[in-house]
Amino acid sequence: MKNxxxxxxxAIVMVAAVLLAACGPAATPVPLxxxxxxxxxxxxxxxxxxxxxxxxxxxxxxxxxxxxxYNQAMHDGLMEVQNNIPCVKIIEAENIWEGPAAETTMExxxxxxxxxxxxxxxxxxxxxxxxxxxxxxVIFEHAGGWMMDxxxxxxxxxPPETFYLMGxxxxxxxxxxxxxFVAAMPLGWTLTFVNSFELGAQSVNPDAETIVTFTGSWSxxxxxxxxxxxxxxxxxxxxxxxxxxxxxxxxTAEARGVYSIGFQSLAAQQFAPEYxxxxxxxxxxxxxxxxAQDVIDGKWEPQxxxxxxxxxxxxxAPFGPKVPQEVQDKFNxxxxxxxxxxxxxxxxxxxxxxxxxxxxxGEVLSDEDMGNVxxxxxxxxxxxx
Amino acid sequence: MSLLSILxxxxxxxxxxxxxxxxxWGEILDERAGIVNLGLEGVLLVSAxxxxxxxxxxxxxxxxxxxxxxxxGLMNLLFGFMVITRRANQLASGLALMFFGFGxxxxxxxxxxxTMIKGMPRFIFPGLAGIPALSTSQFKFDVLIYLAVPITIxxxxxxxxxxxxxxxxxxxxxxxxxxxxxxxxxxxxxQTLFVCGLLTGLGAAHLSIAWTMTWAEYMTxxxxxxxxxxxxxxxxxPVRAIAGALLFGGAVAFQLLLQAMGIAIxxxxxDTIPYILTLLVLIAWGGTRRHAAPASLGRVxxxxx
Numbered sequence: 001m002k003n004x005x006x007x008x009x010x011a012i013v014m015v016a017a018v019l020l021a022a023c024g025p026a027a028t029p030v031p032l033x034x035x036x037x038x039x040x041x042x043x044x045x046x047x048x049x050x051x052x053x054x055x056x057x058x059x060x061x062x063x064x065x066x067x068x069x070y071n072q073a074m075h076d077g078l079m080e081v082q083n084n085i086p087c088v089k090i091i092e093a094e095n096i097w098e099g100p101a102a103e104t105t106m107e108x109x110x111x112x113x114x115x116x117x118x119x120x121x122x123x124x125x126x127x128x129x130x131x132x133x134x135x136x137x138v139i140f141e142h143a144g145g146w147m148m149d150x151x152x153x154x155x156x157x158x159p160p161e162t163f164y165l166m167g168x169x170x171x172x173x174x175x176x177x178x179x180x181f182v183a184a185m186p187l188g189w190t191l192t193f194v195n196s197f198e199l200g201a202q203s204v205n206p207d208a209e210t211i212v213t214f215t216g217s218w219s220x221x222x223x224x225x226x227x228x229x230x231x232x233x234x235x236x237x238x239x240x241x242x243x244x245x246x247x248x249x250x251x252t253a254e255a256r257g258v259y260s261i262g263f264q265s266l267a268a269q270q271f272a273p274e275y276x277x278x279x280x281x282x283x284x285x286x287x288x289x290x291x292a293q294d295v296i297d298g299k300w301e302p303q304x305x306x307x308x309x310x311x312x313x314x315x316x317a318p319f320g321p322k323v324p325q326e327v328q329d330k331f332n333x334x335x336x337x338x339x340x341x342x343x344x345x346x347x348x349x350x351x352x353x354x355x356x357x358x359x360x361x362g363e364v365l366s367d368e369d370m371g372n373v374x375x376x377x378x379x380x381x382x383x384x385x
Numbered sequence: 386m387s388l389l390s391i392l393x394x395x396x397x398x399x400x401x402x403x404x405x406x407x408x409x410w411g412e413i414l415d416e417r418a419g420i421v422n423l424g425l426e427g428v429l430l431v432s433a434x435x436x437x438x439x440x441x442x443x444x445x446x447x448x449x450x451x452x453x454x455x456x457x458g459l460m461n462l463l464f465g466f467m468v469i470t471r472r473a474n475q476l477a478s479g480l481a482l483m484f485f486g487f488g489x490x491x492x493x494x495x496x497x498x499x500t501m502i503k504g505m506p507r508f509i510f511p512g513l514a515g516i517p518a519l520s521t522s523q524f525k526f527d528v529l530i531y532l533a534v535p536i537t538i539x540x541x542x543x544x545x546x547x548x549x550x551x552x553x554x555x556x557x558x559x560x561x562x563x564x565x566x567x568x569x570x571x572x573x574x575x576q577t578l579f580v581c582g583l584l585t586g587l588g589a590a591h592l593s594i595a596w597t598m599t600w601a602e603y604m605t606x607x608x609x610x611x612x613x614x615x616x617x618x619x620x621x622x623p624v625r626a627i628a629g630a631l632l633f634g635g636a637v638a639f640q641l642l643l644q645a646m647g648i649a650i651x652x653x654x655x656d657t658i659p660y661i662l663t664l665l666v667l668i669a670w671g672g673t674r675r676h677a678a679p680a681s682l683g684r685v686x687x688x689x690x
Contacts, residue, residue, distance in 0.1 A: 007471065064602065068499035095491070095602055180645075186652060213644040214652035221597040221604045223637070226401050230641035233393025233523060247499060251598045255507065271501055381647035 053089035055116060055296050057081070058109030060096045062121035062244065063219050069245030073265040073282040074120040074143065080285025081292050088292060089113075098123025106131045110138055116295045118288070119143070121218075122187070128152070139295050141288075144189065146371055148302055155287065158308030159189075159263070160196040160345050160370060161338055162280035162316065163240075166261045167200020168334050169277050170238040171208045172327045173259055174201075179210045180231035180239040181382075182249050184218045190242050191384050192370045195377040196345055197240065202379055204330065211236060212382030218244040228252040238277065246279075247271050259322075266317045276320030278331070283315045306367060310339045346370070351378045390646075394638045396523040400596055402634025403530050404429075407588030408612040409619065409626040410540050411457075411581035416616055417544065418577040419557040419681040423479030424464055425585060426609030427486015432457040432582075432589035434494035437600040441500045449502070450529070450590040457586025458579045460486065465578040469571050472685045487603065494600045505529070505595045527595045529587065533627075536584075540623040553577055557679035560686040570686050611663060618666050621678065629666075636662045 057078070065075035071094070078090055091112055093105045102124050106117055110131070116139045119128040125145040132140045132152045140152045148154060170179050179201055183190045194212055201208035211231055215223035228239055228249050240261040241249045250271040253260040262268030262279025269276055287307060294300040307313035316335065319328055337343040346365035352358050352375040359365050365373075376384045408425055415422050422428070435456035440449025460482070467478040507525035544550040552573050555563040560570040592608070593600050611633060618632075619625035636659035644652055 064495065064498040066496070066499040067601070072499060211645050211647070213641050214656075216653065216656045217606075219601050220606055221599050221601050222401060222592065222606060222608075223641075225597045226397055226637055227641050227644075229397045229400065229523075230393065230638060230645045233390060233397070233642070234645045235389075245499070245599070245601070247501070248597050248599045251501070251504070255504065255598075267499065382644065383647070383649060383652055385651060 051087070053113075054085070054087040055292060056089045056091065056109075056113040057116045057118065057292060058091045058106065058112075058114035059093070059118040060102060060105055060120060060124055061092070061094045062096060062098060062123065064094050065092065067219075067245040068247045068267040068271070069243070069264040070282070071120070071244060072267055074118070074284065076265070077282070077284035077288045078118065081288045084285075084289040085292055085296070088296075096121075096124070099127065102127035103131055110135055115139060116141070116292060122189075139300055141291055143284075146304075146368075148304055150302060153302040153304065155284075155291075155303075155305035155307070157282050157284075157314040158306055159193050159242075159280065159314070161308050161343065162263075162314055163193045163197040164200035164203075164343070164345055165316070165331065165334055165338060166240060166263075166278060166280065167197040167202075167208075167210075168204050169323070169327060169331050170197070170240070170259075170261060171201030171203070171205035172330060173277055173323065174205070174208060174238050176235045176237045177205065177207045177209060178234065178236045179208060180228070180234075180236035181210050181212045182224055182227045182231065182239060182241040182243060183212055183214050184243045185216065186214060186374075186383075186385055188371045188373045191373045191376060193242050194380055194382070195373065198377050198379050199346070199350075200334075208379065210380045210382075212376070212380060214382075215243065221248045224248040225252045229256070232256050232258050250276075262317060266315060269317050269320075272320065274320070275322060276317075277323055278319055279317040280309075281315050281317065282313065284313055286312050308338070309335075310341060352376060353378055353380060353384075390642055393523055394635055394642055397638030397641070398631050398635035399526065399530060400634070401637055402630035403533055404588040404592040404596070405608055405612055405615065405633060406533060406626060406630035407536075407584050407591065408608060409615045409630060410536070410623055411584035411588070412612050412616045413619065413621055413623055413626060414540070414544065414553070414577050414584070415581045416682055417557045417621055417679055418553045418574050419560060419679055419684060419686070420468060420574060420578065421475050421479065421613075421683050422461070422464060422482075422578075422581065423476055423613065424460075424482025424486060424609070425479075425612055426605060426607065427483035427490070428457050428460040428464075428582060428585050429589045429592070429605045429609050430486045430490035430603070431460050431493065432586035433593040433604065434490040434497075434600055436586070436590040437500075437502065437593040438493055438497050440502045440594050441497045444503055446503055446505050446594050449594050450587065453590035453594070454583045454586035457584075457589060458582035461578040461582030461585070462575070465575045468685060469574050469578075472687065475683055475685065483609070491602045494602065497600050498602075500600075502594065502598060504598045527591075529591045529595050532587075537623060537627065544623065549573075549576075554679070556686075557681055559681055560684075571688070574686070614663050614667055617678075618663075618670060620670075632666070633659055633663060 059078050061071040063071040096102050096105050119142045122144040128140050144156045145154050198210040213227040238259040239253045246262045246268040250260045254272045259275045260272045261277050266281035348359035348363045349361045350359035432453040436449040436453025439452035440446045464482050467473045468475045505527040507527050552568045556570045556573050615629035618629045640655040640658040
């Protein structure tokens with residue numbers, strides 16, 4: 001009897017301790033709490049110890065902000081906003097799965113006073129749209145999708161152009177003419193990235209082939225390691241990826257002595273001191289600062305934004321130690337075309353794996369169509385659906 | 386499908402199967418002593434995150450491995466406290482442990498998610514360097530994989546050739562009889578759980594420190610449960626567990642190979658192959674009379690008071 005009492009008390013105390021700890025701020029450290037949001041009929045009952053923030057921003061990430069990948073890039077963008085506009089308060093929530101949890105998180109952020117929400121993962125789109133419909137006074141910026149509304153806008157970089165550039169580098173560096181691409185899921189944009197990578201490689205090396213393997217998840221590290229191994233076992237000597245964090249793919253490639261090309265965040269380069277070729281990363285700080293400032297000034301308008309290297313939304317990493325000068329020169333030449341705006345991607349004729357003409361001669365694949373692609377360009381080995 | 390591809394599948398199977406193998410061994414010992422640990426997923430995660438964190442902080446992967454083993458042992462002792470001393474239901478306690486492990490591992494691993502650690506060197510087994518087909522980078526394994534061979538022998542010997550192993554199996558068959566014969570079932574179960582924790586920690590260390598060299602939340606992706614299924618597949622025998630782990634690891638590698646070869650099947654469908662295979666082997670080899678489960682598996686030892 002006494003035994004049971006002791007243990008029950010212990011159990012209750014432990015649970016209470018955990019709950020109390022959990023009820024604290026769940027996210028990375030943010031500026032001090034402020035008084036309640038403005039309510040016209042009720043005067044604040046206590047004097048705030050400092051001025052309320054000029055804007056409260058909520059940010060959701062599908063992974064961890066220190067993943068050296070997509071989530072870190074998004075987080076770095078938000079931190080730049082904090083630096084540029086010191087009076088904003090940013091609430092961050094990591095590891096928010098792309099489902100009902102996202103909706104609840106956004107609702108909580110709105111209750112905490114958020115009037116601008118960055119839903120950073122592709123799968124946060126529907127949950128964000130659902131919440132947006134219930135809160136017409138809150139602005140939603142989603143990354144990587146297509147939905148738009150009066151208080152909902154979409155933005156993203158232009159990875160097809162950076163992947164084309166990386167394809168050029170890969171096509172020049174490969175000796176087996178086999179390039180590898182570790183992808184998460186066969187989404188339209190992922191297929192477009194693969195296609196532009198292959199087209200970039202073909203522009204300098206007509207025999208280059210890209211082999212694609214899908215891991216089925218944005219962040220299954222064990223699968224990514226196994227997928228990279230499988231590609232290398234097929235003779236691939238340059239790998240790149242479209243998963244949340246490039247860390248595992250790059251480390252596996254480095255351990256096997258295979259070249260790697262990074263994506264998502266420039267922080268990826270540290271994982272491949274020897275066999276790094278180049279990489280692209282998102283640098284949304286400037287764009288996000290502009291959006292936040294617009295919301296503060298009341299000038300925000302829903303815009304479908306796709307901005308690339310020339311606009312400062314994406315950056316190219318430095319070359320690795322094994323990249324020869326000729327490759328660097330050719331790469332920089334194409335980069336100059338890109339920045340100058342003279343590079344045209346997906347210019348017809350483009351043929352898919354079965355030989356069907358997908359982009360006729362004289363036409364160009366539009367941005368909208370790029371997001372709905374369900375085919376691979378000839379030269380890609382893999383199943384697009 | 387060239388020889389290189391097949392060797393590639395074998396190599397990948399060994400890499401991805403090793404963590405599974407250690408975990409399965411731990412669970413075999415557990416279940417032989419009559420305890421079902423459904424919380425292996427949580428134990429794996431906590432061990433993986435602790436090991437990775439220690440490896441990142443200390444700069445030494447081997448210390449990380451030791452830390453992972455210790456963390457696994459401690460998690461299992463916690464489980465032991467629940468099911469042995471407090472006599473809680475084993476299945477429910479295991480699941481509770483799993484959820485606890487999810488949260489604790491995320492907490493421990495959070496600051497280290499994008500950290501790069503010093504990995505373990507991978508080398509070809511000294512004798513095999515001469516054989517050309519095997520001396521590619523595919524067959525460079527780390528020390529934890531090579532360690533699996535002597536550990537197989539160790540576990541087999543422990544279980545079938547020592548007094549402790551005998552008492553363990555006796556407790557698993559009928560704890561009351563074991564008690565009557567002079568053994569202490571509670572102590573033996575605690576000891577078994579600790580050893581299981583050490584082995585699981587070793588498997589987790591291989592996953593996060595040696596193979597993927599990263600930490601991410603929920604990175605074990607169900608391995609703990611696969612291990613529980615593999616225990617049944619291997620009929621509670623440590624040597625047969627190797628076949629099970631290689632089978633599952635091989636299936637993952639095989640479906641990725643099929644993708645890399647450009648086969649015209651949806652990648653989503655291919656992704657299910659390892660799990661369907663596990664189901665099939667369980668159905669086919671599920672339960673025969675000759676190799677039945679330990680008789681007291683899952684039963685909480687009430688003691689004689």
